[in-house]
Amino acid sequence: MDISLLYNKVNAFILLLILSCPYTIIQKPIDFASLNLIQTTNTASTDFGRIKFNAPASVLKPQTPKDIAFLLSFLSISSFPQVSVSARGAGHSIHGQAQALDGIVIEMSSLPRDIKVNKNVKMERGLMISYVDVSGGALWIDVLKESLKFGLAPRSWTDYLYLTIGGTLSNGGISGQTFKYGPQIANVLQLDVVTGKGEMVTCSPTKSSELFYAVLGGLGQFGIITRARILLQDAPEKVRWQRAFYDDFDTFTEDQEILISMPELIDYVEGFVVLNEHSLKSSSVAFPANLNFNPKFVLNGRFKVYYCIEFAIHDNQAEGIKVEKVVEEFAQKLSYMQSHLYSVEISYFDFLNRVSMEEQSLRNRGLWEVPHPWLNLFVPRSGIKKFMDLLMENISPNEFEGPILVYPLLSDKWNTNASVALPQAIESRTDRVMYVVGMLRSINPTVCESDCLNKILRKHRYIALTATGPHIGAKQYLAHHPSPVDWHSHFGSKWIRFAERKARFDPLHILGPGQGIFS
Incomplete structure (x- = not known):
């Protein structure tokens, strides 16, 4: 398709409609011309996954949220053939979720990245809290840097911090702190949102609450987050970071659940599968200590798999917690492989920013800007052993490149x-624990070309279909489904509410075409 021709047609139609539009909300052509609507679509047609490449007709680089509202309000009231719109943050989606084929992509990073920290604000009933007001296009790494100047930090994180606020809040936002504080969407006090109808709304749990909860984990279907108010807490200066190794999966998960049962002492819990020598070395890039762990990955002609728990304790001397004593106490409770508990003290900033070192390592090896056929799932505790059996039956341990994360979360958070769609066992609270499983592969295109990549994608699809069936009861996180019918199944009992919210806040289905949820 000739994108330049389409671009000119789109803008010609829009200008013509503005001139003849009877609605007073569109005042004159110069209003639309003032929007930074450009034809440069290269970055907007790709993402971190590098699996789908859907080019938009135009890209909007808004200077204020009003620019976004103007565009969406015009599209929602015009008789112009439907134009779809996607908001793009850091472009870290996997399957083109932030793309808009022949539509308009809004580059959220062009908004001013305002970050304002408010410390010890008196709320109702004398409650004192701290929070940060931040643009939806700002990065979490910038929020961390600014809040640390005040001795504060958000409570819940993602592993990788070079993602936008609006992007992670539109999905969930999880990491090793989620068992203790809930996902990032559980730590939001207020949002500014532009709906699919172009309405600018400030919402919270008590004000326009239906929109507030709709956009949190809403995959960009109901509105675009332009500003968020995030809860803060006192930040420690240092973190005690521990790693323990296992050769038995049941023991590995049992010890993880021991750790998350004591949130008053433990601040972070994650785990990963050690499939091969490469996964052991790559997972140790950011851990600033020598791991004297030399496992045998082949025993009696069969592959042997190992596991690692990593947990962290904030060195918060003001709270009187003796970190060394806590480490010693848990070392006695856990059943890791003897002599394979490793410990290091690191600054809080470096701990939270640890994945940036792994990123640099991958960049140095030419494995960052490559296809990433990732698969992420929420698996209820009752199905985690069955899932791991399924996984090991469908991957080659000696060939898999990238981490496989496995760690528990608590349903009541x-x-x-x-x-967000959660496993039915979690929604109904019949299972209190669910596990995050993240298969985070990097594909070297010089070794694995298109046929190879498609084979991996088909295998992942099979794993996902089997895991989300009744036998295991999982749900995809950062989901990708091939049709609206599959999305209906994904949301299950939440589908009716999801569809009703869509009809209320984006009735013309303008937003989020890349997700493929609505036809």
Whole structure:
């Protein structure tokens, strides 16, 4: 398709409609011309996954949220053939979720990245809290740097910090702190949102609450987050970071659940599968200590798999917690492989920013700007052993490149009013624990070309279909489904509410075409 021709047609039609539009909300052609609507679509047609490449007709680089509202309000009231719109943050989606084929992509990074920290604000009933007001296009790494100047930090994180606020809040936002504080969407006090109808709304749990909960985990279907108010807490200066190794999966998960049962002492829990020598070395890039661990990955002609738990304790002397004593106490409770508990003290900033070192390592090896056929799932505790059996039957341990994360979360830290789809056992609270499983592969295109990549994608699809069936009861996180019918199944009992929210806040289905949820 000739994108330049399409671009000119789109803008010609828009200008013509503005001139003849009877609605007073569109005042004159110069209003639309003032929007930074450009034809440069190269970055907007790709993402971190590098699997789909859907080019938009135009890209909007808004200077204020009003620019976004103007565009969406015009599209929602015009008789112009439907134009779809996607908001793009850091472009870290995997399957083109932030792309808009022949539509308009809004580059959220062009908004001013305002970050304002408010410390010890008196709320109702004398409650004192701290929070940060931040643009939806700002990065979490910038929020961390600014809040640390005040001795504060958000409570819940993602592993990788070079993602936008609006992007992670539109999905959930999880990491090793989620068992203790809930996902990032559970730590939001207020949002500014532009709906699919172009309405600018400030919402919270008590004000326009339906929109508030709809956009949290809403996959960009109901509105575009232009500003968020995020809860802060006192930040420690240092973190005690521990790693323990296992050769038995049941023991590995049992010890993880021991750790998350004591949130008053433990601040972070994650785990990963050690499939091969490469996964052991790559996972140790950011851990600033020598791991004297030399496992045998082939025993009696069969592959042997190992596991690692990593947990962290904030060195918060003001709270009187003796970190060394806590480490010693848990070392006695855990059943890791003897002599394979490793410990290091690191600054809080470096701990939270640890994945940037792994990023640099991958960049140095030419494995960052390559296809990433990632698969992420929420698996209820009742199905995690069956899932791991399924996984090991469908991957080659000696060939897999990239980490496989496995760590537990608690159901009571999730607000079911939010749009995120959780396993039915979690929604109904019949299972209190669910596991995050993240298969985070990097594909070297010189070794694995298109046929190879498609084979991996088909295998991942099979794993996902089997895991989300009744035998295991999982749900995809950062989901990708091939049709609206599959999305209906994904949301399950939440589908009716999800569809009703869509009809209310984006009735013309303008937003989020890359997700493929609505036809």
